[in-house]
Amino acid sequence: MDKYNHLTLDFTHPPKQPESYSFHLDDDFFDQVEASELLGGDVDLQLTVSPLTANRFKLTFGYSGVVSVECDRCLAPMELDVESEDYVEVILGSALDDENDEEITLDAQNPVYDFSWIAYELLALSLPSIREHEDISECDPEVVSHLTMDPPAENNAHDPIWAELKEKINKNKNNN
Template sequence: MDVLDSYKIDLKNMRTDVAEYQFALDDAFFEAVEGTLVKSGKADADLKIRESGGAYVFTFHIKGTVHVPCDRCLDDMDVEIEAERMLTVKLGDEYADEGDMMILPYEDAILNVAWIIYEFIVLEVPLTHVHEPGHCNVEMMEALAAHLVTSSEKPDGSEEEKSADEESGKPVDPRWNKLKKILDNN
């Protein structure tokens, strides 16, 4: 049996106007979904489906911790997530996905919510995910610092190593100085 089979919801055979499901999301779930950002974690997803006038209103509540790579050192870091999302599903002639509205064909009224849950989790992960100061991988930060030149003067007034262009006496393009200011602010 496929790990994601338990995430299939059969709308045609729903016996009541309201149905509730609980899903425990673990590493096996994230591996089976094969997403690119979140590869592991532990979370709970509660799903409540309410039928109303031919439409099914799905309300997802997802809470837990997922592991994503740090943008700076590439080590895994924990990100706490909590999401409350809604999706409306209707039955129609052919499949359509229009943001918060999905139309499923009448003959195939089974919806696998695994990918939908994964997408809601990814939407909760911040655009930039970086460890707290001092928690990044020390070896990676040293390697990064060895290849990163941010300014020609250290805070204590001593000179840093110069870039290859500065050492050769070539003038440095002034646009690089503006980019270095951005690096100095991070």
């Protein structure tokens, strides 16, 4: 992550009142983060640093835009709208500790930190867990053709197990 310092904040002179910063997360950002969950995007990030005490701050990550992800059904790229807000607390302490997702301790002697990875993770966590095209007709037709529930055409056509399965599928379709 050192090669992408787009979201580096310096707490050498911590703010006494809330300060806001605007960032734009585009395809270059997502490429440089080197994570595969988000394929790209066009997202505006409003990052607000609010002092809670002299050495404790609340960072508010406000996202608005569109990200590209893989469809869980057909694996083709698709776009999802993003509108979310998340928080992280920063403490100026004696040593760097960024293992906790909700609270980061920065070394007060070196209080410069790149929040790019955290911004990426919070954005990814804000997305729905199931990501599919709204309508199956938007999916890759070749992949969808392999998702049908028809039994194999071979010698199993008269197998009672396939007949029972087909009956249950039809029953479920009729109930919906």
